[in-house]
Every structure is written in C-alpha cells, then in structure tokens.
Amino acid sequence: MRLAILTDIHANREAFEAVLADLTLRKPDRIVFLGDLVGYGPDPGWCVDKVAALVAQGALAVRGNHDRAVGVADGALNANARRVIDWTVNRLTAPQKLFLEDLPLTATEGDVLFVHASANDPQDWIYVTGEAKAMPSFRVSDARVILVGHVHRPQLYSCDLAGRVMGHPVVQGQAVPLIRSRRWLAVVGSVGQPRDGAALAGYAMLDTDKNELTFRRVPYDAATTARKVRAAGLPEALASRLIKGE
Amino acid sequence: MQQIKPQPGLEIDGFTLGEQLHKGGFATVWEVTHPLYRTPMVMKIPTILDGYDGPTIVGFEVEQMIMPRLTGPHVPRVMGEGDFSRMAYIVTERIPGGSMHQLVKRAPLPLDEVIEAAARMAQAVADLHRQHVIHLDLKPDNFLQRETGEMVLVDYGLSRHDELPDLLAEEFTIPMGTFPYIAPEQYLRQRGDLRSDLYALGAMIYQMATGKLPFGEPEKLSQVRERLWRDPVPPRALRTEIPEWLQEIILRALEVDPARRYQSAAQMIFDLTHPRQVKITERGHKLAQDGFWTVWKRKRAMKGVKGFGAPVSTAAHGDRAPILLVAVDLAPEMEALSAALFSSVKRMLVITPEARVACVNVIKTARLGIDQTTDDDGNHLHVSRLVALRGWAEGIELPDDRLTYTILENTDPASAILDHAEAVQADHLMMGARGHSTTRRFLGSVSARVVAEAHCSVTVIRLKDGARTADAA
Numbered sequence: 001m002r003l004a005i006l007t008d009i010h011a012n013r014e015a016f017e018a019v020l021a022d023l024t025l026r027k028p029d030r031i032v033f034l035g036d037l038v039g040y041g042p043d044p045g046w047c048v049d050k051v052a053a054l055v056a057q058g059a060l061a062v063r064g065n066h067d068r069a070v071g072v073a074d075g076a077l078n079a080n081a082r083r084v085i086d087w088t089v090n091r092l093t094a095p096q097k098l099f100l101e102d103l104p105l106t107a108t109e110g111d112v113l114f115v116h117a118s119a120n121d122p123q124d125w126i127y128v129t130g131e132a133k134a135m136p137s138f139r140v141s142d143a144r145v146i147l148v149g150h151v152h153r154p155q156l157y158s159c160d161l162a163g164r165v166m167g168h169p170v171v172q173g174q175a176v177p178l179i180r181s182r183r184w185l186a187v188v189g190s191v192g193q194p195r196d197g198a199a200l201a202g203y204a205m206l207d208t209d210k211n212e213l214t215f216r217r218v219p220y221d222a223a224t225t226a227r228k229v230r231a232a233g234l235p236e237a238l239a240s241r242l243i244k245g246e
Numbered sequence: 247m248q249q250i251k252p253q254p255g256l257e258i259d260g261f262t263l264g265e266q267l268h269k270g271g272f273a274t275v276w277e278v279t280h281p282l283y284r285t286p287m288v289m290k291i292p293t294i295l296d297g298y299d300g301p302t303i304v305g306f307e308v309e310q311m312i313m314p315r316l317t318g319p320h321v322p323r324v325m326g327e328g329d330f331s332r333m334a335y336i337v338t339e340r341i342p343g344g345s346m347h348q349l350v351k352r353a354p355l356p357l358d359e360v361i362e363a364a365a366r367m368a369q370a371v372a373d374l375h376r377q378h379v380i381h382l383d384l385k386p387d388n389f390l391q392r393e394t395g396e397m398v399l400v401d402y403g404l405s406r407h408d409e410l411p412d413l414l415a416e417e418f419t420i421p422m423g424t425f426p427y428i429a430p431e432q433y434l435r436q437r438g439d440l441r442s443d444l445y446a447l448g449a450m451i452y453q454m455a456t457g458k459l460p461f462g463e464p465e466k467l468s469q470v471r472e473r474l475w476r477d478p479v480p481p482r483a484l485r486t487e488i489p490e491w492l493q494e495i496i497l498r499a500l501e502v503d504p505a506r507r508y509q510s511a512a513q514m515i516f517d518l519t520h521p522r523q524v525k526i527t528e529r530g531h532k533l534a535q536d537g538f539w540t541v542w543k544r545k546r547a548m549k550g551v552k553g554f555g556a557p558v559s560t561a562a563h564g565d566r567a568p569i570l571l572v573a574v575d576l577a578p579e580m581e582a583l584s585a586a587l588f589s590s591v592k593r594m595l596v597i598t599p600e601a602r603v604a605c606v607n608v609i610k611t612a613r614l615g616i617d618q619t620t621d622d623d624g625n626h627l628h629v630s631r632l633v634a635l636r637g638w639a640e641g642i643e644l645p646d647d648r649l650t651y652t653i654l655e656n657t658d659p660a661s662a663i664l665d666h667a668e669a670v671q672a673d674h675l676m677m678g679a680r681g682h683s684t685t686r687r688f689l690g691s692v693s694a695r696v697v698a699e700a701h702c703s704v705t706v707i708r709l710k711d712g713a714r715t716a717d718a719a
Contacts, residue, residue: 156411158413160304160307160413161303161330166416168412177311177410179307179311179329181303181310182307
C-alpha cells in the first residue's frame with residue numbers, strides 16, 4: 001500500500017492544493033494527515049472541510065496541538081500562534097470544530113504508527129529534534145515505522161537491533177529503504193509552513209510493499225498565502241516566514 | 247537474536263541451500279536454488295557471533311540497503327533477501343567467472359593483460375559511482391568477471407550511498423577497509439570521497455603490474471598510517487618494461503592528497519585507453535623512492551592531519567569534472583561554425599573549470615576500396631588533420647593532461663563520434679550542425695543522429711540564419 005503522509009497544513013490552502021495536485025499524479029492508496037490542519041494560516045475552514053471530505057473517503061487523520069487549541073484556552077501555544085487560533089475559532093463552523101475535537105491522538109495502519117508530535121506522551125507535544133528526543137518514541141512503541149510531524153523540518157531516525165538511535169539526513173525525492181532489521185521514525189516536513197529554508201510544501205510517501213519512504217517537496221504560491229495572512233490582519237512574521245520557508 | 251544455522255538442504259522463503267562455496271570471516275556463501283528461478287544463484291549469510299555482533303550486522307544492513315538499488319552489468323542482480331528475524335541473507339545471481347584474486351596471484355602479469363583488466367575494473371567502478379555508490383573496500387577478491395568480460399563488483403558491506411542513510415557513519419568499531427588497498431583519507435575515517443576507490447584501483451594495478459603491493463601487507467593500523475607520507479617504490483624500479491605512461495597512471499592514482507589523483511574513474515579509463523595522450527610528469531619518470539628529507543618533511547606536514555579538504559561525492563562529480571567530447575568539423579567552409587563551437591566550449595569551461603576536453607575530428611573514409619591516406623600534395627592526411635585540430639583548440643587554456651586530440655577514421659562519421667563518446671565515457675558532447683540542405687534532409691545529418699543516439703547530453707551549435715546570410719554576402 002502506498003500512503004501519502006501530510007502534516008502541519010496550518011490553514012495554508014495554496015500549499016495543500018499543490019500537494020493534492022501532486023498526489024493526483026502519484027496516486028497513493030491512502031492519505032494520512034498527521035495533524036495541525038489549522039493555525040498560523042488564513043484558510044482554516046477550507047482546509048478542515050477538505051480534510052474532512054478526504055477522511056470520509058478513507059483518509060486517516062490525527063490531532064495536532066493547534067487543532068486541540070481551537071477547543072481550549074490554555075497557554076500551551078506561543079503568543080502569535082494563540083492570536084491566530086483565537087482568530088481561527090471565529091471562522092470555523094460548529095461541525096468543523098467538532099471534526100477537530102473528534103480527531104484521535106494516534107492512528108495505526110499495519111505496523112506503522114501515526115502521531116502528531118511523539119509516540120511517548122502524544123498529548124505533551126514533544127518536539128522530536130534529535131536522537132535523544134526520538135529514543136523514547138522507540139521505547140514506548142513497538143511499531144516498526146513511526147511517522148510524526150510537529151517539527152516542520154524533515155528528519156529520519158533509525159533504531160538498530162541493540163536499541164541505538166541514529167539520525168540520518170534527508171535527501172528529497174530519494175526512496176529510502178526502511179530495512180527491516182531496524183525500526184524507523186520519520187519527521188515529515190510541513191505542508192503549510194516549511195521551516196527548512198525553502199518555501200516548498202513538504203510531504204512524504206510510504207510504500208509499505210516496497211518498504212520505502214520518500215520525502216517530497218512541491219512548489220506552491222507562497223506569495224498569495226502571505227498576502228492572505230496580511231489581509232486577515234494576522235502577525236506579519238507569519239507572512240514573511242512563508243516566503244523564506246523558515 | 248537467534249539465527250537459523252545454515253546447512254545444505256535448508257529451505258527458506260522458497261530457496262534451498264546447496265553446497266557451501268565460501269567461508270569468510272563475516273559471512274558464508276552458499277549455492278541455492280528456487281523453483282521459480284533458473285539463474286544460478288548464491289546466498290550470502292552473515293556469520294553472527296553469540297549475543298550482539300554490531301559490526302557484522304551493520305555491514306549486512308548496508309548491503310541490504312544498497313544492493314537492491316543497483317542495476318547493470320557491473321553489479322550482481324539481487325534475487326531475494328531476508329532479515330534477522332529468522333536468518334539474514336541476500337541471494338544474488340552467481341557470477342561464474344571467478345575473482346580477480348585468481349589473476350593477481352599470477353602477478354606480475356603481461357602488461358597488455360594488466361592494462362586490459364585495469365580498464366575493465368575502472369569501468370565497473372565508474373558505473374558504481376554513477377549510481378551514487380562509493381565502494382570503499384575495493385580489492386581483487388571483490389572483482390568478479392562475467393563470461394562476457396564485464397567486471398562485477400561485490401561486497402558492499404562498507405559502501406556509502408550518497409543519498410541513503412549511512413549506517414556506518416558512527417560505527418567506529420568497524421574495520422574501515424582492507425589495509426593494503428585503503429586510501430589515506432579512509433585511514434582518517436573519511437568515507438565520502440569517490441577518489442578513495444580510485445586509490446584502491448591504483449594499488450591493484452600496481453600489484454598486477456609488479457607482483458607486489460605498493461605498501462606491503464600491513465597488519466596494524468599504525469603501519470597503514472605510513473602511506474600518508476611514504477611513497478611506494480616506483481613500479482618501473484621493480485619491472486623495467488613498465489612504460490612511463492603506465493607508471494604515471496598508477497602513481498597518480500596513489501597520490502596521498504585526493505586532489506592530486508584522478509578526479510573520476512572516467513578520467514582514469516580515458517588514460518588507460520589512450521596511452522599516447524597520457525602526459526608524463528616526474529611521477530612517470532622516477533625510478534627511486536623519494537629521498538629521506540623529502541619524506542621527513544612530508545611526515546612532519548602530516549602530523550595531526552585530519553583530512554584533505556572537500557571530498558568529491560558521487561552526487562557532484564559528473565557535474566564538476568565532466569569529460570567534454572568536442573567533435574570539430576575542420577572543413578574550410580565551416581570556419582564560422584567551428585569558431586562558434588570554440589566559443590561555446592570556452593563558455594562551458596567557465597562553468598566547469600575541472601572539465602577534461604577531448605577534441606575529435608573524423609576523416610570520412612570511402613566505403614569500398616583502398617583509402618587515400620595522403621592528399622594530392624603527398625601530405626599525410628591524419629597528421630595534417632591533427633595539426634589543424636590543435637590549431638582549432640589554440641586558446642583553450644587547460645593543462646595538457648586535460649586537453650586531448652584524436653583523429654578518427656570511419657565511413658560513417660556519426661558512428662565514429664558515438665562510439666568514441668562511449669569509449670571515453672563522455673559526459674557531454676558538443677558539435678556543430680552544418681545547416682540545412684536537401685541531401686541532409688533525405689540522408690539525415692550527423693548531428694541529428696548523434697543527438698538521437700548518444701547516451702550523454704549533446705549540445706549542437708548552429709549559426710543563426712542572419713549570420714549565414716552575412717557569410718554568404
């Protein structure tokens with residue numbers, strides 16, 4: 001089965017549409033959303049509707065910290081993020097909010113685990129930004145492949161037979177064999193707010209038959225999204241970072 | 247991590263083990279059969295020590311990651327693989343010809359045999375590098391030969407794929423290669439430089455030509471370190487009939503600093519197949535090892551050295567040091583076109599200053615009968631064309647060893663250019679198109695055929711219509 005893994009769309013319609021257009025060419029069997037459909041971006045309603053429609057057709061989706069923040073008013077987000085969520089709440093319909101509220105924290109497909117931030121304590125939104133942060137996910141889960149988002153920069157980790165965790169640099173477009181003597185954790189790059197220096201929508205393809213993972217980037221019209229961010233009166237930093245991809 | 251113990255008759259995933267063919271330090275190799283495959287096959291099974299045997303396991307994982315992704319005649323075809331849940335293995339086609347080890351045992355070999363084998367080995371390495379893999383453990387045992395002549399590279403346990411996770415990056419307990427053949431930078435634990443493979447090739451050619459290893463057979467790592475400053479005995483001092491050009495190739499491949507070696511396997515193949523064009527330097531002439539003070543100074547300079555500057559990875563090398571084949575039309579009426587070709591080549595060299603330029607001109611011979619090799623004035627055609635070709639290239643400022651001239655003779659110029667491009671492993675072909683004429687439309691132009699059939703990029707230079715009119719006027 002070929003799974004398309006999309007994460008951190010963050011209400012960026014242009015980036016989301018660009019990835020969906022790419023998927024019509026690559027024809028995955030299933031789409032999996034790793035959360036953070038909303039927040040930061042100007043099109044939360046459209047993005048939630050689109051994901052909900054795809055879930056109705058068999059896609060999987062888990063919940064991210066921004067999706068959760070729509071329903072609760074705690075201080076878990078930074079100031080800019082909170083400001084956008086407060087703006088977002090007023091732009092979502094009741095069914096859209098309900099959809100976000102009903103999203104599970106984790107999902108599985110065969111021996112693959114999907115979670116927004118980390119497999120250990122998924123509700124704590126831990127950033128997997130190094131080998132030490134990846135280790136606990138391997139410890140708590142026996143999934144052979146763990147796919148997460150949240151960091152907005154793609155990264156790959158493996159855990160060998162002795163339990164040692166190793167980080168591997170990501171090469172875009174190259175199918176990486178997830179050899180079976182190791183377990184793997186992939187941080188998938190963000191669709192709607194990439195932070196690795198390129199204004200390109202990121203996603204990943206997992207082929208469970210060939211046992212290969214491919215990180216991909218798709219160009220999108222970041223200037224339009226940035227313009228919408230500004231027009232909506234959202235923080236300027238959130239517009240300019242889209243242009244720079246950081 | 248209990249593994250099934252391999253034995254004759256064992257069945258796993260449809261494969262049945264036959265006779266054990268080889269038993270090495272890290273693995274055993276078995277003959278296997280499968281009801282669905284008729285190809286003769288072998289199964290390689292890592293020998294896992296009791297408990298956790300890190301180095302063997304990681305080496306095997308590297309093979310499992312890299313081998314199934316390789317294609318072509320210079321690598322064994324993978325037929326199946328199994329992980330450590332029951333018994334780790336890789337099944338590949340069986341290469342019946344035996345390894346270069348058999349050949350090397352008879353060294354010193356006749357020189358034409360050395361040169362032939364060296365070129366074939368370099369071909370295999372060039373093909374591997376093209377597929378983003380640096381072997382890093384090249385030795386005679388790892389070159390098998392197909393019945394059709396191609397060398398096949400085996401044993402990828404220490405290899406590095408440019409675009410895949412390097413599982414060995416942090417594995418410091420792993421032996422980093424085979425001592426007689428490893429490059430100085432491998433001793434320094436750099437595993438990202440394709441020129442390490444060219445060093446090992448140099449060591450093997452040295453061995454085939456002289457019957458000796460350039461640095462003996464070190465047993466300890468500290469002895470391997472000596473090659474950072476000590477130069478090998480020049481091959482010609484061991485065997486006088488070795489030509490200077492061959493010694494030049496060998497010693498260039500064995501340079502300590504990778505920047506002074508060949509920069510790609512293709513460049514090495516070029517020299518091995520064009521001996522007359524090898525520029526012989528001090529390296530080719532020398533008949534004794536460097537003197538005490540030279541070596542002492544080098545040793546001092548190497549104190550505390552950590553590496554040799556930026557490695558050349560397989561991802562970049564084709565772009566960085568390409569072989570540029572330029573087919574020049576020397577006909578007098580084509581002067582404007584060949585001038586335009588000249589300026590295009592100059593521009594190309596601005597982008598790729600490391601390029602090697604191979605200039606060719608084709609003498610079109612008659613299909614039947616005896617060819618005229620001298621013109622009406624009695625000048626030897628071949629020689630006069632060579633002079634003209636050199637004249638055309640006047641102003642292309644490259645060191646002699648990166649600018650070569652070849653005159654080809656063929657009834658069919660397009661075939662001559664295409665064959666030569668294959669032979670020199672050209673990365674890019676540049677030529678002029680003569681323009682439009684009725685005959686060309688019916689018979690097809692040389693450039694059109696080259697564009698259609700070449701295996702590399704082709705740039706065709708044309709004169710704009712305006713320019714031609716101006717010419718005619």
